[in-house]
Amino acid sequence: MLCWSRVLLLLYVLLLAAATEDSGGAAMSHAEEGPPLNVIVEAVSGTALNMSWDPPDEEPQYYEVTDVRDSFNELAYTTYCLIDELQPCTTYFYTVTSDYGSIQYSSPPTSGTTLASVPPPPLNCHFGHITTNSMYLTWSAPDTACHIRNYNISWSWSSLWEDEHDSGETLSTVTHTSLSDLPPYANVTVNIAAATDAGFGPPLTCWSVTQHDRGAPQDVTVTAVSESALRVSWDPPSEDPDYYSIAVGTAPGVPVYTTSYILEGLEPCTEYEISVASEYGNDEYMATPVMGKTLDSVPPPPLNCDFDRITTNSMYLTWSAPDTGCYIRNYNISWSWSSLWEDEHGSGETLSTGTHTSVWDLPAYAIVTVNIAAATDLGFGPPLTCWNVTQQDKPGPPVINIIEINGNVGIVFWTPPEEVNGVIIYYEILFEGERGESISKSVDGTHLSGTVSDLQNGNYDVTVRAETAAGWGEESVAWSIVV
Incomplete structure (x- = not known):
């Protein structure tokens, strides 16, 4: 920004020197110092303001024009100043100071607003909601302080698939509008110009293409x-x-x-x-x-199995369905057992629509191996295998083979029970006398003979019984002896 009074500086200096010389040093009356009077700021154009003022009683050496809002200041040697290179539609505040060398006097701030000018183009434009025959247009206001009165939107289109052309035009007071009645697959070029009180400025040009007459896949x-x-x-x-x-x-x-x-x-x-x-x-x-x-597939094995309510001849079995999205029609449960106390084997099979079943008709103290396979509509998948052991039962009666008497000592020999039903822990030998007295002796289950001492003369009934984890079993047939 420049103040066009500086060109008079040289002339003012020359005139001041001449006036001093003519005075010859004669005494003059002293006028009153003070600030400039009646400061006026007038708009000249969109980029310039003219300032003028009346001098105080005593003319200062010079005047200083200062923009209150920024660092601009200029010296003036007349009572006016033209300030240019300003922004349109913008209000500026200035003070004018009388400078007497050792002292200054400033006027109150005075404002002035530059005139409107034609605006620059809008900053940008965007297309949205594009269809086969319309589109929605938005844009950003131009970078200007001037009030935008309205926008002129003109467009032309050219079909990209036939030799057709046309154009249209509209006004808008806002920064958006709709373009309609466009053909499918056409290039649309739009010019957007903003207007202030000074008129329309240069346009912003942008373009887009309407959609094809397209569609989604069918059936x-x-x-x-x-x-x-x-x-x-x-x-x-x-x-x-x-x-x-x-x-x-x-x-x-x-x-x-x-x-x-x-x-x-x-x-x-x-x-x-x-x-x-x-x-x-x-x-x-x-x-x-x-x-x-997708179609069914044979399922994987069930996830797990658990045994419950295990007795001497049955057990209750539960399992979890296999990890598959297929519908499980049923389960095949097959089992085999092998006695742990004799050379006996057996097997069985059943179907279940649920995830549980009972396995029965098992011997005591037998290992039972179970296979569980799930079936979909496509057939049975591989099985899950699990096992457990039935409980032991009380054993049957042993069989006494011979009893030897030597003085008051009896030695009894026997064979194991026919139905062992488990692991024999102990055998018990019992001598019951004719006078009601009884003598018993326990023997480790691995022995098949035992000795009983301190017998008295008389008649005795002798029996032997076996014990498993289930308890004592039935006594053997009694032998009668005489001591």
């Missing part, structure tokens, strides 16, 4: 191919896209260039949501998603 169908694959097929829209995109659930789409596709690597017996879209450049048209379910 999408899904067919199960296997337990891990689905075939998806569809009919094309009226205008062929650049390619199709097929997606499973929320997964990213896969580009496809035909009207069918096989999705692989899926889970058996599982329902999937599948979407197919037509892709035209940055535009996408999606068909309504459809559902498809």
Whole structure:
């Protein structure tokens, strides 16, 4: 910003020197010092203001014009100052100071506003909601302090698929408008010019293209191919896209260039949501998603099994369904047992629609191995194998073979019970006398003979019995002896 009074500086200096010389040093009356009077700021143009003022009684050496809001200041040697290089429609505040060398006097701040000028172009424009025959246009106001009265929006279009052209024009007081009655797939060029009180400024030019007469895939169908694959097929829209995109659930789409596709690597017996879209450049048209379910597969084994309520001849079995999305029709439960106290074996089988069953008709103290296989409509899968042991039972009676008497000592020999039903812990020998007295002796279960001392003369009935974890079993047939 410049104050156009400096050009008079030299002339003022010369005149001041001449006046001093003419005075010859004669005494003069002393006028009163003070600030400039009647300061006026007038707009000259959109970039310039003219300041003028009346002098005080005593003329100062010079005047200083200062912008209150920034560091601008200029010296003036007349009572006016033209300030340029300003911004349009902007208010400025100035003070004028009389400078007497050793003292200064400033006027109150005085404001002035530059005139309006034609604005620059809008800053930018954006297209949205683009369809086959319309688009929505928004833009940003130009960078100016002047009030924007309105905008002139003019456009022309040229079809990209036939030799057709046309144009249109509208006014808007806001920074958006809609363009309608456009043909599909046409290049649309738009000019946006803003207007202030000084008139319209230069336009901003932008362009876009209306959409094709496009559409989504038609009649999408899904067919199960296997337990891990689905075939998806569809009919094309009226205008062929650049390619199709097929997606499973929320997964990213896969580009496809035909009207069918096989999705692989899926889970058996599982329902999937599948979407197919037509892709035209940055535009996408999606068909309504459809559902498809893969075929059954033979299931994996059940997850686990547990035994409960184990008795001497039965047990209750539970298990967890296999990890599969397929419907389990039933379970095949087969078992085999092997006695742990004799060379006996057996087996059994049953079906169950639930995850539990009872295994029965088992011998005491036998290891039982169970296989559980689940079945879908496609058949049985591999089994889960688990095992347990039935409880021991009380043993049957041992059989006494011979009793030897030597003085008051008796030695008894026997054979194990026919029905051992477990592990024999002890044998017990019992001598019961005719006078009611009784003598017993326990023997480790691994022995088949035992000695009883301190017998008295007389008659005795002798028996032997065996003990397992289930308790004492039945006594043997009694032998009668005489001591």
